[in-house]
Amino acid sequence: xxxxxxxxxxxxxxxxxxxxxxxxxxxxxxxxxxxxxxxxxxxxxxxxxxxxxxxxxxxxxxxxxxxxxxxxxxxxxxxxxxxxxxxxxxxxxxxxxxxxxxxxxxxxxxxxxxxxxxxxxxxxxxxxxxxxxxxxxxxxxxxxxxxxxxxxxxxxxxxxxxxxxxxxxxxxxxxxxxxxxxxxxxxxxxxxxxxxxxxxxxxxxxxxxxxxxxxxxxxxxxxxxxxxxxxxxxxxxxxxxxxxxxxxxxxxxxxxxxxxxxxxxxxxxxxxx
Amino acid sequence: xxxxxxxxxxxxxxxxxxxxxxxxxxxxxxxxxxxxxxxxxxxxxxxxxxxxxxxxxxxxxxxxxxxxxxxxxxxxxxxxxxxxxxxxxxxxxxxxxxxxxxxxxxxxxxxxxxxxxxxxxxxxxxxxxxxxxxxxxxxxxxxxxxxxxxxxxxxxxxxxxxxxxxxxxxxxxxxxxxxxxxxxxxxxxxxxxxxxxxxxxxxxxxxxxxxxxxxxxxxxxxxxxxxxxxxxxxx
Amino acid sequence: xxxxxxxxxxxxxxxxxxxxxxxxxxxxxxxxxxxxxxxxxxxxxxxxxxxxxxxxxxxxxxxxxxxxxxxxxxxxxxxxxxxxxxxxxxxxxxxxxxxxxxxxxxxxxxxxxxxxxxxxxxxxxxxxxxxxxxxxxxxxxxxxxxxxxxxxxxxxxxxxxxxxxxxxxxxxxxxxxxxxxxxxxxxxxxxxxxxxxxxxxxxxxxxxxxxxxxxxxxxxxxxxxxxxxxxxxxxxxxxxxxxxxxxxxxxxxxxxxxx
Numbered sequence: 001x002x003x004x005x006x007x008x009x010x011x012x013x014x015x016x017x018x019x020x021x022x023x024x025x026x027x028x029x030x031x032x033x034x035x036x037x038x039x040x041x042x043x044x045x046x047x048x049x050x051x052x053x054x055x056x057x058x059x060x061x062x063x064x065x066x067x068x069x070x071x072x073x074x075x076x077x078x079x080x081x082x083x084x085x086x087x088x089x090x091x092x093x094x095x096x097x098x099x100x101x102x103x104x105x106x107x108x109x110x111x112x113x114x115x116x117x118x119x120x121x122x123x124x125x126x127x128x129x130x131x132x133x134x135x136x137x138x139x140x141x142x143x144x145x146x147x148x149x150x151x152x153x154x155x156x157x158x159x160x161x162x163x164x165x166x167x168x169x170x171x172x173x174x175x176x177x178x179x180x181x182x183x184x185x186x187x188x189x190x191x192x193x194x195x196x197x198x199x200x201x202x203x204x205x206x207x208x209x210x211x212x213x214x215x216x217x218x219x220x221x222x223x224x225x226x227x228x229x230x231x232x233x234x235x236x237x238x239x240x241x242x243x244x245x246x247x248x249x250x251x252x253x254x255x256x257x258x259x260x261x262x263x264x265x266x267x268x269x270x271x272x273x
Numbered sequence: 274x275x276x277x278x279x280x281x282x283x284x285x286x287x288x289x290x291x292x293x294x295x296x297x298x299x300x301x302x303x304x305x306x307x308x309x310x311x312x313x314x315x316x317x318x319x320x321x322x323x324x325x326x327x328x329x330x331x332x333x334x335x336x337x338x339x340x341x342x343x344x345x346x347x348x349x350x351x352x353x354x355x356x357x358x359x360x361x362x363x364x365x366x367x368x369x370x371x372x373x374x375x376x377x378x379x380x381x382x383x384x385x386x387x388x389x390x391x392x393x394x395x396x397x398x399x400x401x402x403x404x405x406x407x408x409x410x411x412x413x414x415x416x417x418x419x420x421x422x423x424x425x426x427x428x429x430x431x432x433x434x435x436x437x438x439x440x441x442x443x444x445x446x447x448x449x450x451x452x453x454x455x456x457x458x459x460x461x462x463x464x465x466x467x468x469x470x471x472x473x474x475x476x477x478x479x480x481x482x483x484x485x486x487x488x489x490x491x492x493x494x495x496x497x498x499x500x501x502x503x504x505x506x507x508x
Numbered sequence: 509x510x511x512x513x514x515x516x517x518x519x520x521x522x523x524x525x526x527x528x529x530x531x532x533x534x535x536x537x538x539x540x541x542x543x544x545x546x547x548x549x550x551x552x553x554x555x556x557x558x559x560x561x562x563x564x565x566x567x568x569x570x571x572x573x574x575x576x577x578x579x580x581x582x583x584x585x586x587x588x589x590x591x592x593x594x595x596x597x598x599x600x601x602x603x604x605x606x607x608x609x610x611x612x613x614x615x616x617x618x619x620x621x622x623x624x625x626x627x628x629x630x631x632x633x634x635x636x637x638x639x640x641x642x643x644x645x646x647x648x649x650x651x652x653x654x655x656x657x658x659x660x661x662x663x664x665x666x667x668x669x670x671x672x673x674x675x676x677x678x679x680x681x682x683x684x685x686x687x688x689x690x691x692x693x694x695x696x697x698x699x700x701x702x703x704x705x706x707x708x709x710x711x712x713x714x715x716x717x718x719x720x721x722x723x724x725x726x727x728x729x730x731x732x733x734x735x736x737x738x739x740x741x742x743x744x745x746x747x748x749x750x751x752x753x754x755x756x757x758x759x760x761x762x763x764x765x766x767x
Binding site for chain 3: 401402404405406407408409410411415419422423425
């Protein structure tokens with residue numbers, strides 16, 4: 001029965017592979033947003049933090065809504081997202097401790113180069129959206145309860161428009177898939193600049209609206225409340241937060257550029273953001 | 274355009290043995306092969322037992338096993354996520370967002386395939402063997418290992434079907450693994466990520482490599498069956 | 509054939525020594541034995557005693573219930589009426605010491621040797637004894653050189669010899685045979701008949717169903733004649749063939765009764 005013993009050795013080897021490698025690893029889990037992950041920011045700043053502290057940071061990139069839910073369920077130690085109202089609610093309901101502002105980036109509206117709504121060069125996002133709606137030009141919405149989606153809905157509300165109809169497409173997708181779809185339709189869409197700069201499949205899309213202070217997108221970081229979830233690695237999680245808002249962390253964020261453009265602007269020390 | 278350059282890129286990535294790529298490939302193989310081994314360990318005897326045993330509710334069990342072959346990975350992933358979450362019943366295990374969680378998810382996904390196909394193979398074989406084996410003094414329970422061994426070629430196909438489903442799926446591992454760079458990023462979640470970054474060439478290149486791996490593994494299984502000198506006896 | 513003969517050392521004590529001398533499971537008593545499917549009797553009210561030793565041939569036209577008779581005796585079917593009574597430990601499945609050779613034996617998808625080993629394993633023999641017995645029986649039946657061949661690649665005749673070896677390795681006291689040569693060519697038939705004679709010479713009781721009257725005449729010590737599910741005659745072969753009592757048997761021996 002040589003064959004059987006061969007089979008059982010192979011099975012044992014397969015099971016050995018399944019065992020978690022190195023139980024001694026020191027790490028924290030951070031629930032963050034796809035835009036932050038896909039911008040490449042984490043790949044730039046995390047090695048700096050890990051070298052300084054020996055704490056590995058495992059980033060689960062999700063939409064803001066899902067990332068907050070992950071923290072609420074206790075499946076992450078730290079949440080690092082961009083939807084201020086939702087973050088404050090998260091703290092208020094007792095899911096997390098203090099919210100610390102970290103940095104901002106900005107949103108831009110991208111759209112087809114032939115600009116059917118005629119909004120190229122506008123610097124007022126609300127006016128631009130109103131023009132898209134009245135022209136009936138195709139607009140792609142994330143529709144996924146992400147920070148970007150929430151910001152978009154806020155702008156529509158300010159414009160006094162409840163967007164609906166064939167021109168308004170709710171995709172229920174992340175930023176990247178939304179850009180892929182927008183390039184294909186083509187459609188206008190709201191995106192964070194970081195994802196846009198990292199995105200290669202642009203097709204006819206280009207930036208049509210930017211620079212409105214309303215388009216600034218504030219990021220905050222929160223430690224999940226260890227009183228609620230005792231397994232939360234409070235000490236190491238707090239170390240990460242402290243580092244992010246320290247001079248060193250803020251410097252690392254400011255250093256990250258794509259094509260010479262800075263993507264994230266540290267503002268941990270600004271008041272009221 | 275993207276298609277041809279993706280092919281060149283795939284070859285380039287393989288040629289350079291890109292360390293990140295190697296890590297992702299190894300993790301994918303580890304997760305999928307472990308899930309397959311577990312599914313085989315549980316599913317082969319279970320499928321055989323389902324073929325041979327007679328008990329009330331057997332028909333329902335067969336229908337359910339067949340139906341769960343079509344379980345959407347996202348649904349499986351979500352249910353396992355809720356179970357493994359710190360707020361879920363298995364939260365204290367602390368295995369959400371780890372390769373172990375992905376192994377659990379893929380095992381759940383492919384177990385019905387292994388059970389259903391095994392049941393069919395063993396049931397057919399039992400129809401042929403039953404009288405002879407019973408004459409030699411074999412009880413249905415004792416016949417299980419005999420039939421599993423004699424059905425090994427058909428069962429390898431069942432296992433390959435399971436492997437195919439596990440290696441191709443992205444929905445479940447994305448939810449329970451979290452697609453954490455360097456920790457739970459597999460071929461399929463990497464492909465999903467690169468697609469969402471609009472890096473279609475790289476995504477397609479990774480897809481080609483995954484396809485190559487799958488073809489290689491199937492070829493190995495095929496050769497193994499051919500080399501087995503009893504291969505000729507399978508009529 | 510003669511080569512086979514000379515190699516045929518009696519199995520003798522080797523296997524028997526391994527166990528405490530078993531009490532005989534014969535005679536086999538069938539009392540009011542019947543088998544019905546959906547209320548339709550296929551075998552009915554068979555009373556019969558089969559004594560140790562000798563070669564019994566079960567004859568009868570198609571549909572007489574011969575195969576069912578064998579399967580009831582062997583325990584593959586459960587009687588719907590009456591009972592099958594073995595003497596001694598015959599009722600104990602582990603020690604039942606009777607085997608059945610099918611018309612078309614099922615070979616496992618493994619080597620000839622492994623097929624015999626599997627039968628011995630099912631009979632509860634230890635690892636070492638299994639190998640010893642299997643090698644011995646392969647040599648004795650003249651198929652030692654086929655030991656490592658995949659059983660399914662053997663010819664029909666070779667497979668039947670192997671099936672006979674698999675049954676004989678169990679050292680049964682009774683061997684049931686369900687038309688064992690019906691699917692074979694004349695040469696293979698002759699080979700099987702020769703091996704059966706040798707097995708019978710070792711004192712194994714043979715109970716064979718056959719359609720072949722010539723074979724029955726060559727082979728039988730006594731004849732059990734079934735017709736339409738009933739036992740019509742059980743007599744010594746010479747008497748049965750020369751002077752059948754019942755009209756059905758007379759017609760059958762004359763080759764006139766097929767149904």
